[in-house]
Amino acid sequence: MKREFQLASRRKFFSQTAGAMAILGAIALQRGQAAEKAATNPFAYDVSHLQKTDPKLITYEETARWKAPHAEAKRIAIGPEDTLYLCSGNYLTARNRSGDRGLEIALAEPSRCCAVEKDGTIYLGLRDHIEVFDAKGQRKATWDSPGKKSWITGMATTENEVYAADAGNRVILRYDKSGKLVRRIGEKDKERNIPGFIIPSPFFDVEVSRDGLLRVNNPGRHRMELYTADGDFEGSWGSASMGIKGFCGCCNPINLALLPDGRFVTCEKGLPRVKVYRTDGQFESVVAGVESFVANGKACGPSDCTAGGLDAAVDAQGRIYILDLVTGDVRVMKHRA
Amino acid sequence: MNEQPKSDRPTTRRTFLRNGARIAAMTGLGALAGVVANRSTAEGWVWQIDPQKCLRCGNCATKCVLEQSAVKCVHAFAMCGYCNLCTGYFEPEPNALTTAAENQLCPTGAIQRSFIEDPYYEYKIDEQLCIGCAKCVEGCSRFGNGSLFLQIRHDRCVHCNECAIARTCPGDAFRRVPASQPYLLKTTHAH
Ligand code: SF4
Ligand code: SF4
Ligand code: SF4
Numbered sequence: 004m005k006r007e008f009q010l011a012s013r014r015k016f017f018s019q020t021a022g023a024m025a026i027l028g029a030i031a032l033q034r035g036q037a038a039e040k041a042a043t044n045p046f047a048y049d050v051s052h053l054q055k056t057d058p059k060l061i062t063y064e065e066t067a068r069w070k071a072p073h074a075e076a077k078r079i080a081i082g083p084e085d086t087l088y089l090c091s092g093n094y095l096t097a098r099n100r101s102g103d104r105g106l107e108i109a110l111a112e113p114s115r116c117c118a119v120e121k122d123g124t125i126y127l128g129l130r131d132h133i134e135v136f137d138a139k140g141q142r143k144a145t146w147d148s149p150g151k152k153s154w155i156t157g158m159a160t161t162e163n164e165v166y167a168a169d170a171g172n173r174v175i176l177r178y179d180k181s182g183k184l185v186r187r188i189g190e191k192d193k194e195r196n197i198p199g200f201i202i203p204s205p206f207f208d209v210e211v212s213r214d215g216l217l218r219v220n221n222p223g224r225h226r227m228e229l230y231t232a233d234g235d236f237e238g239s240w241g242s243a244s245m246g247i248k249g250f251c252g253c254c255n256p257i258n259l260a261l262l263p264d265g266r267f268v269t270c271e272k273g274l275p276r277v278k279v280y281r282t283d284g285q286f287e288s289v290v291a292g293v294e295s296f297v298a299n300g301k302a303c304g305p306s307d308c309t310a311g312g313l314d315a316a317v318d319a320q321g322r323i324y325i326l327d328l329v330t331g332d333v334r335v336m337k338h339r340a
Numbered sequence: 341m342n343e344q345p346k347s348d349r350p351t352t353r354r355t356f357l358r359n360g361a362r363i364a365a366m367t368g369l370g371a372l373a374g375v376v377a378n379r380s381t382a383e384g385w386v387w388q389i390d391p392q393k394c395l396r397c398g399n400c401a402t403k404c405v406l407e408q409s410a411v412k413c414v415h416a417f418a419m420c421g422y423c424n425l426c427t428g429y430f431e432p433e434p435n436a437l438t439t440a441a442e443n444q445l446c447p448t449g450a451i452q453r454s455f456i457e458d459p460y461y462e463y464k465i466d467e468q469l470c471i472g473c474a475k476c477v478e479g480c481s482r483f484g485n486g487s488l489f490l491q492i493r494h495d496r497c498v499h500c501n502e503c504a505i506a507r508t509c510p511g512d513a514f515r516r517v518p519a520s521q522p523y524l525l526k527t528t529h530a531h
Contacts, residue, residue, distance in 0.1 A: 044398035046447060046473035048482070050432050201459060203421050224459055225425060243425035245432040245483075252483040253423045273483045 053245050053274055054300075056292025060247060062279070063290040063323060063336040069102040071331040075113060078157070078258075078314050079326045079333065082119030085318040090114035091331065095127055095136075100318075102333075108140045118158040118165065126165050128155035133167060133182070146182035157208035157258070159217075164232065166217065170207035173200040175219055177232065188234040189219060197236045198224070206257030206272070206312060212265050220269075222254035227267060227284065240284025245274060248286040252303075260315040260323070268323055272312040275299040277325055277336075290315075290323050290336050299329040385516040387503040388524050391489035393513035396474035396481065400490055403505040404472075410497035411472030411490050411505065413450070413465045416526045419487035422460035428480030428488045429453055429463055446476055467493070486526065494522045 073092030080088045086105065087098045095114045097105040108114075108127075116128040123138025131153040135144040154171030164185070165178040175188040191199025200207065201223020210218045216237060217230040226241030245251045252273035260268040267280040268290065275296035279287045293300055296313065303311030314326040323336040389400070389411065400411035424437055429451050434443035439453055450469035454462050465488075472490055480488040492503075506514030517524065 046398040046401060046475045048396070048432075048445070048475050048478035050482070053432060198458070203423075223421075223423075243437060244434070245427075251425075252427060253421045253425070253485065 050245065050274075053247075053251075054293050056247065056276070056289050056294060060289045061292060062288035062339055064339050065291075065334050066322075066337045067102065067335040069098075069333050071326065071333060072096045072098075072104060072107070074331065076326055076328055076331045077114065078116040079316045079324055080117050080119055080158075081316045081318050081324070082125075083121050083123055085320070085322075086119075087316065087318075087324055087333070088117050088119055088125065089326070089333070090117055090127075095125065106138075106140050108136060110134075116156055116158045116168075118160040120160055126158055126160060128158050128167060130154060131171075133158075133165070133178070135182070144182055146178070149176055149184065154205050156205050159209050159211045161211050161215075164211075166209045166211065168207040168209040168219065170202045170205045173202050173207075175209050175217060175230070177234075186232075186234055188217065188230050188232075189228070189236075195234075195236065197234075198228075198239075201254075203254040204257075206254070208258045210259055210261050212261055214265070218259060218261065218267065220256045220259055222250075222257055225250040225255060227256070227259065227269070227280075240280075247276075247278070247289065257312050258314045260317045262317050262323075263319065263321055268315045268317060270313040270315050270325075272303045273300070275303075275311060275313050275327075277313060277315055277323070291325060291334065295334075296327055296329075299327050302329045384519045386492075386494055386499060386519050386522050387497065387506060387514055388492055388517045388522060389490050390513045390515060390524050391491070391526050393511045394474070394477070394490055395511035395513070396478040397510050398473055398475075399508050399510075400505055401471045401473040403508050405500055405504050406496065406498065408496075409472040409505075410492050410494075412467050412470045412493045412496075413472065413474070413476055413488055414491045414523075414525070415463060415465055416487045416489070417462075419485050419526060420463065421485045421487075422456060422462060423484065424459045424461055426453070426461065426463055426480070427483035428476035430479075432479075445479055447471070447473060451476060463488075489526055491523055491525075494519075 071089050071091040073094050076091035078090045082088050085100055089096045093110045093113055095108040095117060099105060112129055114127055115130060118126045125136040127134045132148040133146045134142060136142055149169060150172055152171040153169050155167050156170045157168035159166045167176045169176055174190050176184060177186040177188055179185055189197060189200055191197060200221050203223050206222060208220050212218055219228050219230060221228050225243035226239045228239040229237040231237060242249045250256050251271055255271040256269040257272050258270040265282045269278050269280060274293050276292050277290040279290060281287050299311050312328045316324045325334045325336060401409055404410055429445060430443055431445050448469040448471055450466045452464045452466055456462050474490055477488045477490055480486055503514055
């Protein structure tokens with residue numbers, strides 16, 4: 004039975020168990036021995052070893068860094084000619100490889116995520132709907148909202164489809180290029196063996212690999228899932244752990260990107276880190292570890308678990324761009340020779 | 341950044357959360373307020389911990405004048421994510437997400453984990469075993485929703501004139517509160 008706050012009866016306090024007595028004995032000893040050592044905490048929750056990454060695991064190095072053009076940076080995406088598109092504040096801003104600013108679209112509300120076609124067509128996710136812009140930033144269409152609770156946080160495109168990760172409704176929406184909703188993917192369905200997405204905080208992402216399968220993070224289950232375009236669940240990988248090979252905290256990974264050969268780049272919050280996994284889900288290496296994102300690690304806490312977080316995008320050369328949602332820094336990471 | 345999706349939990353989970361809130365309002369808190377009203381100081385004030393100020397230093401387990409501290413871990417179920425990987429329950433790097441002792445963070449095994457529905461688990465504190473060490477509180481606060489926190493249990497506290505833990509509390513988290521409202525409870529997270 005659930006209760007909002009669990010407080011036991013008085014009688015229970017006085018019916019002490021042998022286990023508790025043993026611990027109390029240990030405490031009495033601690034009191035005697037260490038009364039003066041008040042600064043040491045015998046019950047410390049020690050994760051200091053997780054705050055530092057084994058250098059042998061880090062296979063990328065930073066080659067450049069610049070700031071997102073506006074506060075409240077949310078997502079990054081790569082477009083044609085490796086142009087980087089940043090969703091920050093009420094803007095979508097394009098930047099070339101060296102960080103020079105190009106196209107900028109001002110919006111009436113915060114931009115949340117985007118996907119860009121080879122011809123420069125931009126599909127932009129706003130909170131509850133998608134807008135389409137041409138390469139020059141002219142608005143071409145505003146698609147109907149998929150629903151009141153929609154919270155679009157990730158997008159991807161293929162030749163014929165646009166996919167949107169709707170964190171509010173815990174579903175991947177598949178559209179055709181005209182904005183017609185073709186299919187809802189990943190909703191819990193026992194008969195089709197679909198487990199359903201668990202999205203405790205608004206971080207939900209989708210990418211399409213060259214094999215045509217969708218890669219979707221399922222943060223509440225600490226794993227990555229694979230779906231066909233028709234919504235068949237093809238499998239998953241990932242494990243829950245604070246350790247470097249797993250996904251930490253209540254909900255991770257929060258965002259993903261794909262390397263040109265299909266390997267995964269994953270982003271985590273809480274212990275902010277960016278890692279590479281092989282196509283079969285085996286941990287491979289670290290792009291940037293917790294020590295690279297000090298402010299970010301402090302931002303994510305119980306008062307606001309939506310704070311903090313990282314995003315990543317990959318260009319045609321395999322360079323990884325990491326967006327720090329707290330500092331607004333964009334780091335360009337190159338694989339070490 | 342502060343806006344969040346208003347995603348629905350599964351119906352069964354919503355239902356039990358709703359039931360939980362109602363039951364808590366009717367039983368636990370009301371009953372305990374009654375207990376403290378009868379046992380409080382002449383002035384009608386008692387000590388309590390402000391959970392927002394607590395630094396989880398461990399003193400609550402070791403500095404209370406009672407052999408077993410009057411401070412206990414309390415669980416705000418309405419804030420809890422019912423996570424499979426509960427960072428208040430599990431060691432930072434558990435061998436597996438099972439109830440095996442070596443996977444548990446609590447030094448006394450005072451947290452009970454039980455399956456609710458895929459992938460949700462409920463965590464209850466066994467207050468006979470809880471020593472108020474705050475280890476779980478730290479794990480939950482650092483990487484979870486912060487639904488575990490410490491409170492002085494007034495059916496146990498002997499209402500020292502000067503609380504022995506308050507004297508050493510590095511977070512200055514102790515304060516006097518009216519005996520009629522003896523708990524400083526965390527409220528529902530904005531999820
Ligand atoms: S002594 Fe203060 S800071 Fe330390 S655990 Fe108790 S309330 Fe928290
Ligand atoms: S970890 Fe410490 S505070 Fe938490 S339940 Fe166990 S004994 Fe109580
Ligand atoms: S007032 Fe006394 S009994 Fe109560 S918590 Fe403080 S030291 Fe313990």
